[in-house]
Amino acid sequence: MREEHSGDGLLPTASAGETWRYLLRLLRPRWALGVLTVLALTAGTCLQLIVPRALGWVVDAAIDGDRGAVLWPVQVLVIVAVGAAVLLVVTRVLIALVAEPALASLREDVLERALHLPAGEVERTGSGDLVARISGDVEVVTTAIRTTVPTLAMSVFLVWMTAVGLAAIDWRFAVVALLAVPTDIYALRWYLRRSRSVFAAQRVAEGARAQQLLDSIGGADTVRAFRLGPRHLRLTAQRSEAAVDCAYAAMHFRTRFWGRMHLSEAIGVAAVLATGFYLVRDGAVTVGAATAAAFYFSRLFEPVNMILMMIDTTQEAGAALSRLVGVARVAPPPAPERAVLGEPAVQVRDVHFAYADDHEVLHGVDLAARPGQRVAVVGASGAGKTTLANIVAGLHPAASGEVRLAGLPVGQLGPDDLRTTVALVTQEVHVFAGPLVDDLRLARPDASAADIDHALAQAGAASWVAALPSAERTVVGRGGHRLTPTQAQELALARLLLVDAPIVVLDEATAEAGSAGARRLELAAERALDGRTVITVAHRLTQAASADRILVLDRGRVVENGSHDDLVAAGGQYARMWSAWSSAGATDPQPTDPAAAPAAHGAA
């Protein structure tokens, strides 16, 4: 049902070895705390081991009828209880101190790499995968660190120490206790053979559920407008129920696994009791020792079960971890030497580009802009204008061909060079959630209050920003004050001014604002772009008309290239577009009878 979530449609996942190496690197700075943790774990487990022996001593004292001798093993028990509690706090806090900061740096690394992934990569895989990793996988690993890791560590220690304790009473107890092992191994193999598919199905179902919720809740306004509420609730209910069913199937499977573990417990305890019977009869051990052995073995149930049961949580956390490390270890963008940049010219030669292998969007496009020149790119919707804009701005690498910014191939520019060379204002607007001034500081973190004010004024945003409830500190974006598309684009212009790049790519940056807003934006953009080299993807042809040169793109090819006057005179596609644009305005007589409008179209 969800093909796009399987196979190659996802971001990279690290192998087990890579994951381990990455983890060790994260943990290395905290190795001293790690050693302390192991010591605390060992001490805590040793204390636990005293308990069955102390109980055995009480049994022997009772058999001897010595009431006084009962007291001191009980005192031991009290000391053990207090000591175990103290060591438990110490151990768990130590584990948190070791693991949680490591997890925090891992998630920070993941986000850092994610933001530096090529835009095309993220678009290809959908941002859902990335968001799932940064939220879902982080949550899984966090829970594992809080619960699984401490319990697992303590259980493993306890099993080893108990085995030692059992052997200390009589080696034959330890040998027969091993009778339980084949059943455990069988149970584990049975489990691991099936668990992957069972839990994968559950994860897929939960992913589909989260996607549906994101879809419905993110589009709540549209859902309301079209009265799609019942349908979306139905879809949500379906996917939620499917996820519940998968969770049930997983629990069904788990309980069958537990049944197999009970079998191994029954075998083991019967064997230890039977051995105790023979050893006591032969006088090899006391009744108290046989009792202690039985208690030792029954104390193994809990930690062995914990280990077996946590294997899947551990696997799950391991898988989540390898997905996180898979993103985190994507090589950080190479930071080449800061390049010596020339004049801010743009040269694009024979560029091809495809989003999917068999679907090329650009078929050999050329574009050139001299420093300070303005080039407009026009064309029908879907002609590849946005793709071209993204390639020029260095967001997508071209499949073939050459893109040079300020004299250098765009691929050779490091992120810092790229940022100081070219800025792109995208068609989509996004206001980053948080105080407005924080949004602007994403463009230039060290911007002074004066810089911010200046940028806002230049972008024509000063007055409405001042009128916001808390001015620049007003929380905007999703979850805050909603800005109009014009305001959002003015904010984008202000960011552009703060970035201060000599080459600017505008992708229909004024389109969303409507005409009145667009004109205001164009005036603001005019001020902001003065002296820069500008590539504009123009929807409003007035914008194209004022450009130095116009490139007409049609289905991925440049079909016309020249100044406004030349192209209008040539009578080609641009001339037809211009006529459609201007005939709606004042330049041509307008049919007052609206019924005549369709006929007017045919004449164009």
Next chain:
Amino acid sequence: MSAPTVDTPPTGNPPTDNPPTAASTVQASAAGSATAPSVAVHSAGSVLRRARRGQLRHVSASSTFLSCHQVAEALVPITIGLAVDRAIATGDGASMLRWLAVLLGLFVALTCAMRWGFRANLRAVQGAGHDLRMLVADRVLDPRGGASADQLPGQFVALATADALKVGMFNYALAMAISGIAGVGVAVVVLARFSLSLTGLVVAGTLLLMVITHFLGRPLERRSATERATMAAATGLAADLIAGLRVLKGFGGERPAVERYRTASQRALAATLRAAAAESTIRAVAVALAGGLLAVVTLGAGRLAAGGSISIGALITAVGLAQFLVDPLNRITGFGAQRAQSLASAGRIAAVLNAPPAVAERAPTVPAGADRQAGPDRPASRLRLEKVTVGSVRDLDLEVRAGELLGVVVADPHEAAAVLGVLARDADPESGALLLDGTAVTDLHPDTAREVVLVAPHDAVLFEGTVLDNIRSATPAETGGELGPVVTAAGLDDLTEVLAEGLHTRLRSGGTSLSGGQRQRVALARALAAAAPVLVLHEPTTAVDSLTERRIAEGLRRLRGGLSTVCVTSSPAVLACCDRVVVLDGGTVTTEGTHADLVHTNPRYRELVLA
């Protein structure tokens, strides 16, 4: 299970005119209570109660089976003690075999009870989670709005998944605690046979344990809430940054964005460490108390056995039981910690459920739709705004005549948004009336109003599914069928060539696989396919080229012929096709006429529309 109902039954008379949507059960408006929020007040406690009561059957079943499991577990050390006493100590081989058989039988009972208990338990947990998830989704999608504006969608998703499940986990903790009590009960009964004072010790110790953990749970509840909030803030920030990734990359803001996330992540880390310390302390106290209990029981039983009052077997049994008690006691004390976590999540869910609706619902003065017929041949509708005041719009009078194509040019985008909000029933006007064929629209249920007046949002979202699914989603069932004219009118004819599978191309959520222009046209087609008696479009052609724009404007005329259509736009191509154009400037209608006239006679109009 998914039918969303509230804890308390609706008060007053249920409105009679509501469409039978899933959401309509959540209202309780009575005549006269015009402005009172009509949603029942939820609290963390009521959400938790709902989770329990809704799953009572599964909670009961799992409590019963898990209790049986605990009893069987309690009998294991007793059987071991008896085997030592009656077989090992005496060297009686036949007796040994008997006791081993009893032990194996016990394991069979134990494993079955555990199996059924945990399966029922999962139903109880997941069922409650599902129910709350649907409740949250229903509130967010409620036609009356009001819940979705102030949080990131990712936070709502976390609420509907992680938090809903955490509340459901209360049922887990409850069944576990009940089974723990059963385990303790068995131990008490067995111990009482040996010594009443010993039993008194165990009971008093258990009670002390429960009281202490209860008080320890309180700070954990606070810390767990802080931890969740800071973690959610960091996750929300990450999701927001990734949502705006292209914009961010456009201006090279990756590095500062990473810094910002790092700060949020470190804040979450600090809260996590504090919560971990609190949680460990609670667990440690439980361990210390359980150990203390074991010591006390061992002391009492050891003295009794040494004095000859009880057998060695009884001593072993008592000590074994005291050890066994750790698990049921943990189940009991674990309840406090889980309840704290569940309550914290329940509180967050209650806060969303309590969000007041954005539009009030009044009792209808005139039965809605009384003068309208269903079906495609109903007469065209007339929409009038009378002295509407909203935001900076003052006393706006505006009429949409039956069957006309009206262009509205609004100078200030805020005013456009305010007026569209009123038309869409997303917000109530501060004063004035919105009349649909003489009926006050503000008296209608929002869904009833939107059935007649469809306001297609400018930033409309496309949903997962094929292009066709999206277009068809709002088409009334009775019209169905032919979408060809709609596809043509929305300028989508070329989509069949551009997209690999044409209209059957599957869209990702949000339609991000389409270009901006394609998305806008698919959204337009969806609005047109709904064939609403009154259709209000907001800047429907901002992302398409001028040739397509003109084709769309003409298609709009053709397709909506005879139906009332409003275009809030400044596109000259669209305005040129309108029957009439009204200009809203400075909060009032300043002028009206045809596009051609206004272009020639009105300089302000030229300034607004042609730049």
